[in-house]
Amino acid sequence: MRVVVVYESTRGRTKAMAEAICEGVKSADVDCDLINAPAFKGLDDACALAVGASTRMKRPLPKVRQIISELQPLDGKPVAAFGSYGWSGEAPGFIGQQLESLGGVLVESPLRVKDYPDDAGIEACMRIGKRLAESCK
Numbered sequence: 001m002r003v004v005v006v007y008e009s010t011r012g013r014t015k016a017m018a019e020a021i022c023e024g025v026k027s028a029d030v031d032c033d034l035i036n037a038p039a040f041k042g043l044d045d046a047c048a049l050a051v052g053a054s055t056r057m058k059r060p061l062p063k064v065r066q067i068i069s070e071l072q073p074l075d076g077k078p079v080a081a082f083g084s085y086g087w088s089g090e091a092p093g094f095i096g097q098q099l100e101s102l103g104g105v106l107v108e109s110p111l112r113v114k115d116y117p118d119d120a121g122i123e124a125c126m127r128i129g130k131r132l133a134e135s136c137k
């Protein structure tokens with residue numbers, strides 16, 4: 001069992017969220033692949049997927065936009081969307097909609113955190129990771 005967490009981040013904020021999601025996955029005894037978007041090759045046999053990007057000009061960063069536009073159908077796979085933002089924060093909602101339209105099932109509403117994630121933000125990320133892991137079992 002393996003969860004894939006793919007992220008794109010310019011200043012490390014969404015990356016910190018991705019790391020906390022993976023920590024949550026591992027705390028539930030499930031493997032986690034933390035993948036920076038440019039290195040993403042595909043889902044292979046992953047049982048669940050989280051995709052995150054910060055918001056730039058009201059949209060997710062471009063590499064994540066490309067990845068979600070090229071994903072194969074998700075056929076009921078548990079999914080999550082997340083990202084840091086500065087003022088309007090459209091990216092996680094955009095990603096979540098796209099994952100759902102591919103047939104993914106969101107384990108939680110898309111998570112957006114302003115600026116660098118504080119303790120509550122990290123906790124929310126870990127909770128998502130645990131839920132993804134539990135949904136694999």
Ligand SMILES: Cc1cc2nc3c(=O)[nH]c(=O)nc-3n(C[C@H](O)[C@H](O)[C@H](O)COP(=O)(O)O)c2cc1C
Pocket residue numbers: 008009010011012013014015053054055056057058059084085086087088089090114115116
């Ligand atoms: C060129 C540029 C455009 C941005 N556009 C938006 C935007 O439209 N809405 C928003 O909420 N934040 C916007 N931001 C702020 C980033 O989303 C925010 O700094 C975020 O915390 C960066 O996270 P990251 O380190 O994971 O990339 C923008 C930042 C830059 C540099």
